[in-house]
Amino acid sequence: MGKSSKDKRDIFYRKAKEEGWRARSAYKLLQIDEAFDIFSGVEHAVDLCAAPGSWSQVLSRKLYLPALRAGNPSPPTIVAVDLQPMAPIEGVIQLQGDITSEATAKQVISHFHGQPADLVVCDGAPDVTGLHDLDEYVQAQLLLAALSIVCAVLRPGGTFVAKIFRGKDVALLYSQLKMLFPEVYVAKPKSSRNSSIEAFVVCRRFDPPPGLAGPGCALQALLAGAAEDYFLAAAAEAAAAAAAAGAGSWQAPGGGGGVPPLLARAVPFLSCGDLSGGDADRTYDLDPATYVRLEPVQPPTAPNYKTAIALAKGAGGGL
Numbered sequence: 001m002g003k004s005s006k007d008k009r010d011i012f013y014r015k016a017k018e019e020g021w022r023a024r025s026a027y028k029l030l031q032i033d034e035a036f037d038i039f040s041g042v043e044h045a046v047d048l049c050a051a052p053g054s055w056s057q058v059l060s061r062k063l064y065l066p067a068l069r070a071g072n073p074s075p076p077t078i079v080a081v082d083l084q085p086m087a088p089i090e091g092v093i094q095l096q097g098d099i100t101s102e103a104t105a106k107q108v109i110s111h112f113h114g115q116p117a118d119l120v121v122c123d124g125a126p127d128v129t130g131l132h133d134l135d136e137y138v139q140a141q142l143l144l145a146a147l148s149i150v151c152a153v154l155r156p157g158g159t160f161v162a163k164i165f166r167g168k169d170v171a172l173l174y175s176q177l178k179m180l181f182p183e184v185y186v187a188k189p190k191s192s193r194n195s196s197i198e199a200f201v202v203c204r205r206f207d208p209p210p211g212l213a214g215p216g217c218a219l220q221a222l223l224a225g226a227a228e229d230y231f232l233a234a235a236a237e238a239a240a241a242a243a244a245a246g247a248g249s250w251q252a253p254g255g256g257g258g259v260p261p262l263l264a265r266a267v268p269f270l271s272c273g274d275l276s277g278g279d280a281d282r283t284y285d286l287d288p289a290t291y292v293r294l295e296p297v298q299p300p301t302a303p304n305y306k307t308a309i310a311l312a313k314g315a316g317g318g319l
């Protein structure tokens, strides 16, 4: 594979290098912001699963650097967490840890000194196996771990943005999120490939039930209750659909009409990003007269492949 082939295949990969972003993912957050104005009024933010750091760069450029330039004596607090180490970013406090562990949640909270965050973002993704059900399940667990941190640090009224995989049980996630946020949207930025099942939930106006906010909250019980309701509704829906198969339309249990319960909980879907900004699924020709290939802005600090190479060498063979 030639060194320019990824530049050809991926316009956002190329643009990221030109504009100084560590990863093409920066455009996903920027396009979500274009559609939802998520940074307006934000002073304190958390970036979960942040490495290599392009979302943290967006937070730094949108929140920290403008405050610094304006001479704000107490610029925003931005805390970023990842399993992997990250190279420093101006105005971003970096933590290395697992967001599913309570210790990490406590560390994040400790940096806010009692001040709640206005925005929590989470672009977390497990190492994808290609087994869709498993990948979707692990992704959903990451999101639920992020929600524990949200309950501890987000102020009422705040915003949560997170990556999801739109698999067959995604409606369960929506109903769980709706227990905490009255406004839940699904966004698909143009910089996210159509071929990818990823999308992003944008959850607004955080409104936890009484007793839920703060460390040690009763979130798990609430989410388990939502899951039970969801699977009961799914079973009832399947039974109703089977019973109505001959009638041509869904009938509510008891014979009434209406919308099937799970569909009633569907969330608005928004495709976001400028159409002229490039197509993530297209391959672009590069003009050899003007094209200059750039190196990535920040090479990975501790990529997994280093371990693989070391293991292979240790076993006396190459990969």
Ligand code: SAM
Binding pocket: 022, 023, 025, 026, 048, 049, 050, 051, 052, 053, 054, 055, 056, 081, 082, 083, 084, 097, 098, 099, 100, 123, 124, 125, 126, 142
């Ligand atoms: N938003 C990042 C950016 O713009 O540079 C990209 C994030 S990358 C798609 C997903 C990240 O999730 C990886 O860096 C991975 O280490 C992190 N991750 C996965 N599981 C995690 C966990 N349990 N705790 C912390 N980070 C995790």
